[in-house]
Amino acid sequence: MKQNRKLISFDWAIKKILRSKANFGILEGFLSELLFTDIHILEILESESNQDTHDNKFNWVDIKVKDDDERIIIIEVQFSRELDYLQRILYATSKAITEHLPVSVPYAEVSKVISVNILHFDLGKGDDYIYHGTTRFMGLHNQTELELSDEQKNLYAAQKIADLYPEYYLIELRNFNDIAKDTLDEWIYFLKNEQIEESFTAKWLKQAKETLDVLKMNPQERLAYERHQDDLHYQASMYQSTYVLGKLEGKEEGIAIGEERGLKKGVLQTAKKMKRAGINNADIAEITGLTVVEIEFL
Secondary structure (H helix, E strand, O other), X not given: OOOOOOEOOHHHHHHHOOOOHHHHHHHHHHXXXXXXXXXXXXXXXXXXXXXXXXXXXXXXXXXXXXXXXXXXXXXXXXXXXXXXXXXXXXXXXXXXXXXXXXXXXXXXXXXXXXXXXXXXXXXXXXXXXXXXXXXXXXXXOOOOEOOOOHHHHHHHOOOOHHHOOOEEEEEEXXXXXXXXXXXXXXXXXXXXXXXXXXXXXXXXXXXXXXXXXXXXXXHHHHHHHHHHHHHHHHHHHHHHHHHHHHHXXXXXXXXXXXXXXXXXXXXXXXXXXXXXXXXXXXXXXXXXXOOHHHHHOO
C-alpha cells in the first residue's frame, strides 16, 4: 500500500503560502465545501497575528479574506486550549466589523463576518466535529422567529436576519474519526492528518496536495518549517507539563483550593525552568499566562 506524503500543515500554509493570489483556489475550495456555496476570494486583508519572526507567538495563526459578496471570512488555526476562546472569536468578529466600516456610512453597510476556527483541542462538551453558530430572534410567547420585511430584504440583499450577523464555524479536529464520508470530510481529514488520499475528489484538494508538498521546499524553507513544528511540540509539552504538575500539587492541598494553588505553583516552576533555558520573558508570559512582572521576580 502506497504511503501518502506528509504535507505542509495548514497553519504554516496560511502564514506562508496561501496569501499568494495564485493559491487562492486552495482556500476557496475549502471554504466552498464548508459554506456549501462557491467562494471567490477578492483579497487578503491585514491580520495582526501573521508575523514572521521566531520570537512572535506561534500558538495560533489566522487569515482574513474578503470574497466577491463583500463578506469578511476569518480563518483561524488554534493549537492550545483556551477557556475563553469563545469570547476571543466574538471579539475578533466585532473588531473586523468596526475596522471595515467606513466613517459616516449607514449601519446597513456593516460587513457580514464569518469566523472559521480549526481547533486542535476540545473546546467544550460535544460529540460532533463541526459546529455552526448563527444569530436568531425567537418570540418568547409563541416561539416564532423574527423575519426580515420585504423592504429590509431589499436593503440588505439578504433573506433572513441570520444572514446579517456573524456566523461561527468550530471544527474540532480531535473529534473527527478519520473516515471521510463526503468532500467536506476529505478537507477535515487533510486538516487533521496533513495528508490527502488518492481517492479524494474535493474541490482544489489535488492542487493543495501539489502546492503543499514538504519535499518541494528549498532548504531554507524546510528549516523554518521544521523550527515552527518544533515550537508547536514544545508549547504542547509545556502546557501538558504545567497542567499535570498543577493537578498533582493540587491534590495534596485539597480538591477545590488545592488544584488552583497547585496549578499556579506548577506554572511558576515551569516558568523558572524556561528562564534557565534562556527563553525570553515575553514568550514565557505568552505560553504560561503569567505576567512579565511575575516572571521577572522569579
